[in-house]
Amino acid sequence: MLFPIGLVVFVCSAAARPLHNSSEHASTSWTQSGEVRSAAIKRLLEVFGMEDPPDIHGHKQPPQYMLDLYNTVADVNGVTRDPDLLEGNIVRSFFDKSRNEQVDFRFNLSSVARTEKILVAELHLFKLRPQSTQTLNRHHFCQVSIYQQVARGHKNSTQKQKLLASRLMPVHSTGWEVFHITEAVSSWMMDEGGNIELRVVVQSLGGGQMDKKLVRFASGRNHHQSKQPMMVLFTDDGRRSTIQKNADLNDTTSSLPQAASPSRSTRSLGSTGKEGGSTHCQRRPLFVDFEEIGWSDWIVSPKGYNAYYCKGFCSFPLGQSMVATNHATVQSIINALKLVDGVEMPCCVPDELYSISLLYFDEDENVVLKQYNDMVVGTCGCH
Template structure:
C-alpha cells in the first residue's frame, strides 16, 4: 500500500473517530497517529494480509463459479452458513496467463504460501462447440481429451506427462473440470518446475484421425473472456504458522498515565474500521457505568465493520461489511441462567458483592460463542481469493 493511500486511510480514521485533521500534528497528534497506524497494522493481522493490493479493481469481475461458491458457504453479510461447506479454509482462482497458444495454459502459483496445505487443485476449461462440421454422419460423436503437464516449454513442447483423459461429446459446449492436485502440489513445493498444461483433443472420422479440431476458450491480453481457463486451489492455510506482526518503522509507545490528553485516545479495539455501534452513537468506552446509566444485563449489541469506509472496498468483493456484534452490560449478582456464567464468575460476583476483597471487580461480559465469516477479495496479482476467518462474529455473550 502506497504512502498516499496510507495518508488517506489515516485521515479517514481520524475523521471517523471525531478527531480534527490537525490532530496528527504535535506531540499528542503524533501519539494519535502512531495509535492509528498501529490499529491499521493490527487490522491487517486480523485478516492475515501482509500487504494490501496496490490498486483498486472496480473494472474486474470475479469468476461466476467463485461468486456461486461464496453464496453457497456464506450469507450476504459473509457469515458462514455451516461448517464443512468449504473444502479447506481458502480457495484461489488463478486465471490463465498465456494469450498465444490455443492449447497451452499457464498459471502463476507464486501467491501460494509454503504454510498452506494443498487439498485439491482443479483445472477448469470451457469447451467450445464446433460449428459447421461437414458430413456429421461420418464423425464419431465423442472425442478424446487429454491433459498433460508440460516438462520442457518450447515452441513445440515435446516432453510432457499425461495427467488426465476423458471422452467428451463433439457437439456440446460447457465447463470441464480436471483434477490436477498431485501436479500442482509438486509445483507449490518447487515453483521452478511449473511449465503449465497442454490440452489435446483427438477424434476419428471415417477415414482419418483429426487432432485439436475442437478448442477450449482462451482470453486475449487486452480482452477478458468470462470463459477463460482457471486453476482453482483449495488449501488449508495454517494461520498460526504464518501469523506474525507486520514490521513497523517505530514501536508504538502508549502515553504516560499523567498525560491529560491521553484520556481522549481511542482504545485499540475501537479503532477497527468505521464501526457503527447501535447505528446512531459514536464508539465509546463501555467498560464502566456511571450512576446515571441504567443497569443493563450482559447482552449482544450492534457492531458493524464497513469495508468501504476504511478504503478496502476496491479489492474486497464480498461482503460490503459484516455484523461483528460485541458484548456489553453488567454481570451483577445474582447471575441468572441467561448470562451463562461460569462457576468462577459466580464466585467472583459473590466476593465482589459482599466486598470480601477491594481488588475483586465484577465478572466481565464477553462473547462465549463466536462464528466465522467468509470474505472474497482480489489479491495483488488480481487473483480472486475466498477465505474463511474463524472467531469473527460474537454470537452470544456470557459472564466470565
C-alpha cells in the same frame, strides 16, 4: 458528565493560548491521529493475514464460480454458514497468464505458501460450440487429455510432457469442463512452485488429431473474461484446528440477526446501540465498514460485516441469561458478600464466536475465498 466538562476545559484553555501554539497543537494532534489510523489499519491487515492491501487497477469482475461458491458457504453478512461446507479454508482462482490462441496455459501459483496443504486442484476450461459442421456427424466423442509441460533439464523429468488427466467428451457439448489434477499440482508445489504450464490435447477415438474448429476451448486472449481458463486450488493453512465450537451447527445464521446494516451514524467504534436501555451483559452491534476503511476496491464480498461486541454488567445474582460459568458465579458471590478484598465482578465477554468468509482480489489479481475464525460475536456471557 465528565466528558462534556473536560471538553469545555480543553476548549477554554486552548482559547487562552497564543494562536501559533494552537496551530502547532492542532498539527501535532492531526499527525498523531494519522499515525494511530495507520497503525490500526496495519494491525487489521495482520488480522486478515496481509502485510499491505492489494493494489487493484481498474474494475475487475470475479469468476462466477467463485461468486457462487461464496454464496454457498456464507450468508449475506459474510458469516460462514458451516465451516465444514468448504474443502480447506482457502480457495484461490488463477487465470491463465500465457493468454495465447493455442491450447497451452500457464498459471502462476507463487501466492500459495509452501506450508499450505493442497487438498483439491481443478482445471476449469470452457468448451465452445464447434465452428465446423462438416465432420460433426462423423465424430460424436473425442478424447481430451491434460498434460503438464516439463522443461528440459528438470531434475525429475523423463519426458517433456506428463499426462495428468484424460477422459471422453461429447463433441457437440458446450460449457464448463473440470479436470482434477490435485496430485500433480501438489507435487509441483513441493518441488518447484511458481508457474505451472499445462497443455490440452484433443484426439479422435482412433487416436488421430481432431479438427481444431470442431473441438475448441476458450482462451484468455480472444474470449470474454467469464470464459477464461482457470485453475482453482482448495488449500488448508493449518488454522482449521482452531475452528470455533459452533462447527457442528447446520446453519449458524439461524442464531444471528439478519437485519440490514446500520446507518453510518451508528457504525462508530464506541456505539452501544442501546437495546431497550438494558445495562446487563449482552451483545451490541459493531459494524465494520470496508468502504470507510478504504478496502472496497479489492474486497468483493461482503462490503462490511457486523462483528458485535459485549457490554454490560454481570451483577449478582447471575441469571441463566448471562451464560455465566461456575467460576463466574462463585466470583460474583465472593464479591457480593465482600469475603475477599479486591475481588471484582465477572466481566462481560464473548462466549461464542463465529467465522466470516471473505471474497477478495489478492496482489496478483487472483480471486481468493478465505475463512477467518473468531470474527463475529455469537453470544456474550459473564466470565
